[in-house]
Amino acid sequence: MKILCVEDDINLGQLLKITLAKDSYQVELAENGQIGYELAKKLAYDLIILDLLLPKINGIELCKLLRSEKSVDIHHNRYTPIILMTALDSVTNKVVGLDAGADDISTAVSR
Template sequence: MKILIVEDDERLSEAVAEDLSDQNYTVETATDGITGFELAHTFHYDLILLDLMLPQLDGITLCQRLRSEGNATPVLMLTARDTTSDKVVGLDAGADDYLVKPFELQELAARTRALLRRHQTNFSPALTWGGLKLDPNSCEATYEDSDLSLSPKEYRLLEMFLRSGRRVFSRSQILDHLWAFECCPEEDTVRAHIKGLRQKLKAAGAPPDLIETVYGLGYRLKKI
């Protein structure tokens, strides 16, 4: 799942990004409101962590613009202001939750999970597809009780497929979902990760085409 952090405190942004990356989220960052709005307007994100006070475009205005154009991505507002009126302004602007600085990374992670659950209609404690099972809470994946030792990108790739059922993903869509904009690799990288994931699934006893190629279109999970 992909998260955008819009925060001008670079030390805080880096700490939050590192913590979320360790939890297998794909993270992108912006240090001003204009850049944050352009990224949120152009790319798909599952959650936006948004500072209230930003250069060029403040968080309230950014959130209002996103909502006015129909962008329903959940927004967690981050701010040092802790008065009731400030919280009301943020929530009325379209934010889904509000976290006051300074905060513990553990609390931020819990609020992140809660917002993602709330906005994922197909969310379940464990994602399954036949004998394949992935637990987002423990970040563990198995096939017929055989552990899958996945790299972070393989884990995110498998989670993306499991959350989307039979949806077909092109290589460019996979790049958009799993890599940050500033370090997006070539499409051959997707082929390499698909190949590696298939090999690990096969070694655990899964059909070799559990992730099938839809020629000319992309990849999807094979029908059970």
């Protein structure tokens, strides 16, 4: 399974990559939304994990771009499952993310 992970926190991105690689997933990392978009234009993925707060193109906008019928150059990822990750635990963020086309929202709670 090939996964695109768009996460601007390098340490968290590496942790996700290492953890998923242990289960034999191929993970490609992008450190901002623009790089994530460029990768999604070139390659097909089985899953896309997006941080909500990303530089250049935020997770919501990237999700909308990936789901857009007008984005002919990324048609191979239009129906790829998308999980949005956020540390912001609010119903509003979840609703906005789902409205943008995300399949699920994952919130991290720091303790």
